[in-house]
Amino acid sequence: MIKFPVPDDSCEYFDKEHETMTREQIEALQVERLRDTVRRCMSNPIYKKRLDDAGVTPESINSVADIRRIPFTTKADLRDNYPFGLSCVPLRDCVRLHSSSGTTGNPTVILHTQNDLDEWANQVARNLWMVGLRPSDVFQNSSGYGMFTGGLGFQYGAERLGMLTVPAAAGNSLRQIKFMKDFDTTALHAVPSYVTRLYEVMQQEGVDPRKDTKLKVLAIGAEPHSEEQRQRIQNMLGVKAYNSFGMSEMCGPGVGFECKEQNGLHFWEDYYIVEIVDPETLEPVPDGEIGELVLTSIKREAMPLLRYRTRDLTRVLGRTCPCGRNHVRIDRMKGRSDDMMVLRGVNIFPIQIEKILMNFKELASNYLITLTTDEDNDNMTVEVELEELFTDDYARLQDLKREVTRQLKDEILLTPIVKLVPKGTLPVSDGKAVRVVDKRKVYQ
Amino acid sequence: MTIRQISVFIDDKAGSLVKVLDVLKEGGHQILTSTLADSPEFAIYRVLCTDAERAFKSLKAAGFNVLLPDVLALAVADEPGSAASAIRILSDAGISIRYMYSFRLANKGILVIRTDQTDRAKEVIILNKLQAVSESELSAMIKA
Ligand SMILES: [Zn+2]
Numbered sequence: 001m002i003k004f005p006v007p008d009d010s011c012e013y014f015d016k017e018h019e020t021m022t023r024e025q026i027e028a029l030q031v032e033r034l035r036d037t038v039r040r041c042m043s044n045p046i047y048k049k050r051l052d053d054a055g056v057t058p059e060s061i062n063s064v065a066d067i068r069r070i071p072f073t074t075k076a077d078l079r080d081n082y083p084f085g086l087s088c089v090p091l092r093d094c095v096r097l098h099s100s101s102g103t104t105g106n107p108t109v110i111l112h113t114q115n116d117l118d119e120w121a122n123q124v125a126r127n128l129w130m131v132g133l134r135p136s137d138v139f140q141n142s143s144g145y146g147m148f149t150g151g152l153g154f155q156y157g158a159e160r161l162g163m164l165t166v167p168a169a170a171g172n173s174l175r176q177i178k179f180m181k182d183f184d185t186t187a188l189h190a191v192p193s194y195v196t197r198l199y200e201v202m203q204q205e206g207v208d209p210r211k212d213t214k215l216k217v218l219a220i221g222a223e224p225h226s227e228e229q230r231q232r233i234q235n236m237l238g239v240k241a242y243n244s245f246g247m248s249e250m251c252g253p254g255v256g257f258e259c260k261e262q263n264g265l266h267f268w269e270d271y272y273i274v275e276i277v278d279p280e281t282l283e284p285v286p287d288g289e290i291g292e293l294v295l296t297s298i299k300r301e302a303m304p305l306l307r308y309r310t311r312d313l314t315r316v317l318g319r320t321c322p323c324g325r326n327h328v329r330i331d332r333m334k335g336r337s338d339d340m341m342v343l344r345g346v347n348i349f350p351i352q353i354e355k356i357l358m359n360f361k362e363l364a365s366n367y368l369i370t371l372t373t374d375e376d377n378d379n380m381t382v383e384v385e386l387e388e389l390f391t392d393d394y395a396r397l398q399d400l401k402r403e404v405t406r407q408l409k410d411e412i413l414l415t416p417i418v419k420l421v422p423k424g425t426l427p428v429s430d431g432k433a434v435r436v437v438d439k440r441k442v443y444q
Numbered sequence: 445m446t447i448r449q450i451s452v453f454i455d456d457k458a459g460s461l462v463k464v465l466d467v468l469k470e471g472g473h474q475i476l477t478s479t480l481a482d483s484p485e486f487a488i489y490r491v492l493c494t495d496a497e498r499a500f501k502s503l504k505a506a507g508f509n510v511l512l513p514d515v516l517a518l519a520v521a522d523e524p525g526s527a528a529s530a531i532r533i534l535s536d537a538g539i540s541i542r543y544m545y546s547f548r549l550a551n552k553g554i555l556v557i558r559t560d561q562t563d564r565a566k567e568v569i570i571l572n573k574l575q576a577v578s579e580s581e582l583s584a585m586i587k588a
Contacts, residue, residue, distance in 0.1 A: 204505050389509040392451035392488050392558075393542060394481070419485055422453050422460065424507045 002118040006125075006135065006162050012324070014129035014161070015122065018270045019325050026269045026326060027064050033298035034273060035061045038070070040088045040304060046081060047088070047306065067273055067296060072282065072307045075108060078249070082106040087303055089113060094302050099147050100248050110248050111302040117156065119299055123254030123268055124157020130259050130266075130323075131217055131242050133187050135162030138214075140179060142190040142198070143222070144170045149252025150222050154189050157254060163187070170194060173201040180213045189219040189244070192229055196365045199236040200424075210238040219244050221253060224333045224351055228358030229365060243332055249308055250297050256330055264317035264329030271299045274328050275307070276316055279337045287316040292337055293330070311336045313349075341371060341436065343378050348412045350435050356407045357384050362400055366426045371438045378440055380416040382408065385423045445566050445576045446514040448496040449556070452489045453509035464489060467506050473499045474586070477547035477556070490545070492517075492556065494583065516557040516565055517577040522548065527555060530574055534559075537568040550585040 004015070013019045021029070039058040041047035050071050051057075060066065077086065083099075083106075084091065094111045112120070133139065139158040145151030145167060158165040168179055170190070176198060179185065190198070195218065202209055209215055215237060220230070221244030233241045245265050246253030255272060256265035267274045275294040276285050285291040293310045313336065317329040335349030342348075350369060357363050364385035372379050384404070391397065397420060405418045427434045454460040461480070468475065468491070478491040493499055500512040520526035527546065534541070534557075542558045554577065559565050569576050577585070 200507070204507060386453055386509045389451065389453045389511040392453075392490065392511050392513055394483065394488065397486065421455055421486070423509050425455060425460075 002115060002122065007129075009134045009136075014126040018268075019126065019130075019327070021270070021326065023319060023326050029270055030064050030273055030298060031061060031066075033270075034064070034067060034296070035059075037296070037298045037300075037304045037306070040301070041306060044086060044088045046077075046085060064273060067275070067307065068284070070296075070306050072294065072309050073305050074309050075249075075311070078108040079106045083109040084111065086305075087111050089302050098149050098152075098248050098252065108249065110251075112251070113301040116251065116300050116302050119271070120153060120251040120254055121156040121160040123251070123271060124153055125161040126268070127244065127254060127257035128158060128161050128163070128187070128219070130257060130325075131219075131240070132260065133158075133161060133163060133217060137163045137186045137217075138166065138183050139163040139187045139189070140166040140168050140176070140183070140185040142168045142170055142176055142188060142194060149246060149248045150189070150191075153246065153252035153254060154219070158187075173198055174205070177202055177205065177207055180215065181207070184214045186214050187217040187219065188215060189221075191223040192220045192225040192233060192241075193223060193365070195220060195233050195237070195241070199233075209236070215239050218242065219257075221245060224335060226351055226355040226358055227332065228355055232358060232365060245330070245333070247295075247310060247312075249305055249310075250295055251300070255295070259321060259323040259325060261321060261323055263321070264331055266321070266325050266327040267330050269327045272297055274316075274330065276314065279313075285315075287318075290315045290334055293333075311338045313337055339436065341369075341380075341438070343371065343380055343414060346413055348380075348414070352411050353382060353408065353416075356411050357382075357404070359407070360400070360404060361387065362390055363387055363404070363420075364423055366423075368426045368434060369436045371436070371440050373440045380412075380414065381419060382416045383419045383421050383426060385426055386420050387423065445516070445569070445578060446562065447492070447517045447556075447577065447579045447582060448500075448512050449515045449558075450491040450493060450496055450499055450503065451511040451513060452491070452503060453511075454487055454489055456483075456485060456487060461489060463506075464491075464503065464508065467502050467508075468493060468499055471495070471499055471502050476549065476582075476586070477545065477554075479545045490543075492547075494586065496579070513558065514562060516555075516559065516562065516569070517582065518555040518557065518569070519552045519575040519577050520555060522551050522553050526553060530555060533572045533574065534565065534568060537564070539565050539568060549582075550588045552585070 035058045056069050093113050095114050096112045099107045099109045141154045143150035218241040220241050230241050242258045244253050245256035256267040258265050273296040276291040279292040293312045293314050295308050297304045313334045314331045317331050319328050335351045364387040367384040370381045401418050409415045452464050473493040476492040480489050503510040520530050539561050544557045546555045
């Protein structure tokens with residue numbers, strides 16, 4: 001039954017049966033659903049050939065570990081088989097598609113049946129219920145709509161839970177703030193950089209989020225961010241901000257979400273098999289070690305993906321939780337194996353830079369990393385906005401700059417050029433912030 | 445005994461200076477004097493203007509990084525050597541000056557001084573009968 005009834009407000013769980021399964025129950029269900037998924041994939045000629053070549057049949061899946069016999073699927077596979085090559089049902093059974101714009105080559109397309117959409121809404125509703133939201137809450141979704149899954153994904157999930165849901169979409173900060181006040185919004189979903197932007201506009205307009213709004217929960221995601229940035233956002237708005245993980249290839253938001261413990265995101269293992277592998281060897285890494293997140297969707301009809309390489313880097317934090325959910329806890333994303341910068345042979349992730357910058361209360365949340373080649377040396381410039389002018393003394397501003405440079409050097413082992421810039425001068429759209437610009441000469 | 449100065453953190457683009465000046469213009473503030481040091485990357489634009497507190501709030505609301513520090517304004521006679529004798533008194537008393545600029549108003553020279561030792565400087569000013577100008581005295585001089 002996909003549309004089970006919404007539980008009583010006092011129930012801690014939206015879907016108690018699945019959320020509180022033991023590890024043994026989870027793994028037994030995963031084996032069963034993986035078998036179903038492999039069977040479904042056999043109807044697709046591309047998958048069938050790969051599975052046949054690897055000698056994988058539904059009957060040969062007897063444990064979760066058997067998944068390692070299945071070949072990986074990559075973003076390139078989605079592009080190469082654009083638009084419908086990896087679908088496992090006839091198009092007439094599909095009711096929606098989402099597409100992510102590719103910067104190079106074809107975009108990727110993900111198809112959904114009605115059951116897929118219903119299950120997706122269940123996952124999002126489960127997440128929002130988990131952090132205390134109930135049908136009496138008002139949910140404002142300040143996320144891009146259209147092809148971006150953060151819009152419709154949260155819309156249907158919040159409606160499934162039974163909340164009054166405001167499709168505010170991204171942008172027009174003044175209107176967003178008016179909606180929050182007029183509609184008594186209690187929960188807001190947005191990308192972290194946009195929450196920061198909203199807070200700036202609130203300050204300019206003399207709006208105190210603690211007094212002038214009824215906000216109690218924030219859902220933030222779709223943009224990698226550090227624990228320090230989350231703390232900052234929580235302090236700004238005076239409410240808890242919960243990290244959301246989603247990707248359009250799996251469905252969209254809903255795949256993983258933090259519980260009230262805020263100690264890792266529960267990835268829903270009744271829907272996905274989660275693996276963390278070494279991006280070079282593709283062998284599994286032990287719990288606690290950072291590797292690439294690999295996801296298999298085991299409850300999708302239109303386009304299940306087998307061992308999809310997400311390129312996101314993270315680690316397993318644990319498989320139990322005081323909240324009573326035994327679904328694996330995954331650390332916040334540490335970066336992407338493809339947005340890693342390699343500078344003079346050193347691997348650097350933007351999140352490392354952000355973590356240091358957020359330690360300085362004098363600095364704002366917006367920053368820009370620019371890589372350049374100067375006389376055949378690769379250099380990194382980090383521009384960061386000043387939060388408050390704490391002094392009008394050049395020497396003390398230079399001291400701040402020196403200290404930021406020193407701490408960055410300790411973190412990334414290279415000395416970047418640090419520039420303090422006035423607030424509001426770095427590029428930021430109402431969508432995702434621009435973080436890295438690579439202007440280096442291309443070798444090879 | 446002190447007056448409030450506007451300090452705005454801007455980048456090295458002339459465009460950002462224009463934006464600051466536009467805010468002051470819209471608020472009807474009269475600029476008495478201003479200074480912009482040359483610096484390789486960022487700069488601090490320091491302004492003395494009428495109704496400093498309101499100007500500060502407008503600039504803050506417009507999203508600028510802005511500060512409203514207290515500075516000393518000494519009025520000296522408009523004649524050679526007057527600045528030298530005033531500064532010598534401060535210097536002899538061990539007051540270090542972070543920055544200084546000056547302008548002329550109502551037949552007086554005004555020395556604007558920022559120091560970290562404001563309290564000590566005030567004592568020295570009183571003991572030596574130097575003339576420190578308050579905000580209200582300054583506005584009276586503007587109207588004169
Ligand atoms: Zn938990």
